[in-house]
Amino acid sequence: MTTTDIRVAFDRAAQKRRSGLLRRFLRHPGGYIPLAIFLLIVLVGILAPLLAPMDPNLVDLGAAKAAPGPEHLLGGDSTGRDILSRLIYGTRTTLWGALITIITALIIGVPAGVAAGYFGGAFDRVATWISDALQSIPGMIILLVVAAGSRNNFELLMATVGVFMVPGYFRISRSQTLAVRGEPYIDAARVSGLSDGRIIFRHVITAVYPPVIIQTALTAGIAMGMQAGLQFLGIGDSNVPSWGAMMLEGFRLMLTYPLMLLWPSTALGLTIAVLAIMGSTLAELVQVRTPRPKGRRADAAASTPSAPATGAVHHAAADSALRVENLRVIHATPSGETEVVHGVTLDVAPGEVVGIVGESGSGKSQTVFSVLDLLPSTGRSVADAIWVGGKDVGRATPKQRQALLGREIGYVPQEPMSNLDPSYTIGHQLVEPLRRTHGLSRRAAKDRAREMLLRVGLTDPERVMRSYPHQVSGGMAQRVLIAGAISGKPSLLVADEPTTALDVTVQAEVLELLRELQAEYGMALLIVTHNFGVVADICDRVIVMRGGEIVESGPVDELFAAPAAAYTRELIAASLDDADGRAALDRSARTTEVPA
Numbered sequence: 001m002t003t004t005d006i007r008v009a010f011d012r013a014a015q016k017r018r019s020g021l022l023r024r025f026l027r028h029p030g031g032y033i034p035l036a037i038f039l040l041i042v043l044v045g046i047l048a049p050l051l052a053p054m055d056p057n058l059v060d061l062g063a064a065k066a067a068p069g070p071e072h073l074l075g076g077d078s079t080g081r082d083i084l085s086r087l088i089y090g091t092r093t094t095l096w097g098a099l100i101t102i103i104t105a106l107i108i109g110v111p112a113g114v115a116a117g118y119f120g121g122a123f124d125r126v127a128t129w130i131s132d133a134l135q136s137i138p139g140m141i142i143l144l145v146v147a148a149g150s151r152n153n154f155e156l157l158m159a160t161v162g163v164f165m166v167p168g169y170f171r172i173s174r175s176q177t178l179a180v181r182g183e184p185y186i187d188a189a190r191v192s193g194l195s196d197g198r199i200i201f202r203h204v205i206t207a208v209y210p211p212v213i214i215q216t217a218l219t220a221g222i223a224m225g226m227q228a229g230l231q232f233l234g235i236g237d238s239n240v241p242s243w244g245a246m247m248l249e250g251f252r253l254m255l256t257y258p259l260m261l262l263w264p265s266t267a268l269g270l271t272i273a274v275l276a277i278m279g280s281t282l283a284e285l286v287q288v289r290t291p292r293p294k295g296r297r298a299d300a301a302a303s304t305p306s307a308p309a310t311g312a313v314h315h316a317a318a319d320s321a322l323r324v325e326n327l328r329v330i331h332a333t334p335s336g337e338t339e340v341v342h343g344v345t346l347d348v349a350p351g352e353v354v355g356i357v358g359e360s361g362s363g364k365s366q367t368v369f370s371v372l373d374l375l376p377s378t379g380r381s382v383a384d385a386i387w388v389g390g391k392d393v394g395r396a397t398p399k400q401r402q403a404l405l406g407r408e409i410g411y412v413p414q415e416p417m418s419n420l421d422p423s424y425t426i427g428h429q430l431v432e433p434l435r436r437t438h439g440l441s442r443r444a445a446k447d448r449a450r451e452m453l454l455r456v457g458l459t460d461p462e463r464v465m466r467s468y469p470h471q472v473s474g475g476m477a478q479r480v481l482i483a484g485a486i487s488g489k490p491s492l493l494v495a496d497e498p499t500t501a502l503d504v505t506v507q508a509e510v511l512e513l514l515r516e517l518q519a520e521y522g523m524a525l526l527i528v529t530h531n532f533g534v535v536a537d538i539c540d541r542v543i544v545m546r547g548g549e550i551v552e553s554g555p556v557d558e559l560f561a562a563p564a565a566a567y568t569r570e571l572i573a574a575s576l577d578d579a580d581g582r583a584a585l586d587r588s589a590r591t592t593e594v595p596a
Helices: 003-019 021-027 029-046 083-119 121-136 139-149 154-181 184-191 196-232 243-252 259-285 298-303 364-372 398-404 426-438 442-455 461-466 474-486 504-521 532-538 556-561 566-575 582-592
Strands: 322-333 336-348 353-357 379-382 385-388 409-412 492-496 524-529 541-546 549-555
Touching: 021 029, 021 259, 029 083, 029 259, 083 121, 083 154, 083 196, 083 243, 083 259, 121 154, 139 154, 154 196, 184 196, 196 243, 196 259, 243 259, 322 364, 336 353, 336 364, 336 524, 336 549, 353 364, 353 532, 364 379, 364 385, 364 409, 364 492, 364 524, 409 474, 426 442, 426 461, 426 474, 442 461, 442 474, 474 504, 492 504, 504 524, 504 532, 524 532, 532 556, 532 566, 541 556, 541 566, 549 556, 549 566
Parallel strands: 353 524, 353 541, 409 492, 492 524
Antiparallel strands: 322 336, 322 379, 322 385, 541 549
């Protein structure tokens, strides 16, 4: 299985997991336990007339402040009403109020947030201003005004609470919509002729609903707390049983009859707690998490079956800038561990340029990431030996492997604009590693950075160092990354698709620069590419990979002249065109040159 297959597996797993959110929730202890308790509470509220032993408003003066007993299981309140009956009917009141709050907040907050995030413009600015204004208004004062004006209308009060919950839904919906609005699949949907409404319902809502579910669980708990707080202040109809009103009465008699405060407080606290736990569990489950591998180093080799090595070495280990023996890379997937690189063996000598070429998903980048110890958390590498600068680092600790980066090994990543931090100037990003890794003073680090920028062909290093990444072109950004990689004067330079996303003329300049720097500093250069044209232009030796294995390797001239593997012939045929190569163009220029 290739790395492309792994991506497909993860995508399928993501769809399966999201579609089975309820199933996974019901299997999680933090899901089914609080859900069972909450459903029991809801059932009590729905069946209140059947479960309550008597009318909650029935006054029996003989049962005033009565202790729990056979007739009144939880006792009687200050006027002789049955506490258990009022507690059961209070469940219905509390749940109904929370439902009104949630529906109000959802109906207003989610559509407004999605519309603001998707359409932007004036509506976004106005809606955001209103959301901020709502958060700045003292809600309790408004609720007291509404209570006085509506004669304690319960439904209107809870709807008002819902209005104050709108900003939470608005901000979540807006931020999630902004995150997906610029995705290529949204643009593709627009180009295909889908209306904005259909795009929103088919593509945007799928990204919005997971955090909205979490927010709803939390909002329900907040609404119950606010409802109890209002009733605790005496707002509401005294004839309507509610937990807040019971807590108010219990608070007044707390010193003489504490049980009156205990029962409604326990019911409210338990309900809010189970909602909070369900919200936390949902927050964990809506994210598609990848399984963690049990180990990342050679100590796990015993648990992994061995695979035959592919490739060969051409230099002694002590004389190699890099030597990898029988490297395997294993990734954890939802269906188990999968090996994506199978027994790769290669080496690079000082002053040599070696290219690893292959189609996307062939395992070439995974091989390089293993050398750099930059595999993701789902991956681990196992090798018989990894030699860097004549030393075996295969059994080194992560800290020791990290110490090689920037010193023995320089790295030029692909997509230069994505590998420069937009928050800092280019100068800061070049100077800081030199100070921390090489211990240079600030002045010396700046001088080294200027020198490297000049060496890579940037004629105004002062302006470049003051610039932020968005203020330079892609070609300049790639030169900056090359300058950063060689500033530590490494013995091995690893370039992973260094010409990706660059136009043809800039690609040629970058390749020429890499060749010049490699010759000048005597570095070993390991370049990863899918383009045989790059290999022919710059490499001394080439390694062809497919499906995580090396299918062929050898000097560039020999391999181009007589490729042994059918796959290599296909790659070469796909890369060739009718244009002359650089060598042919140089010969033509020399033959047509007129002597002075």
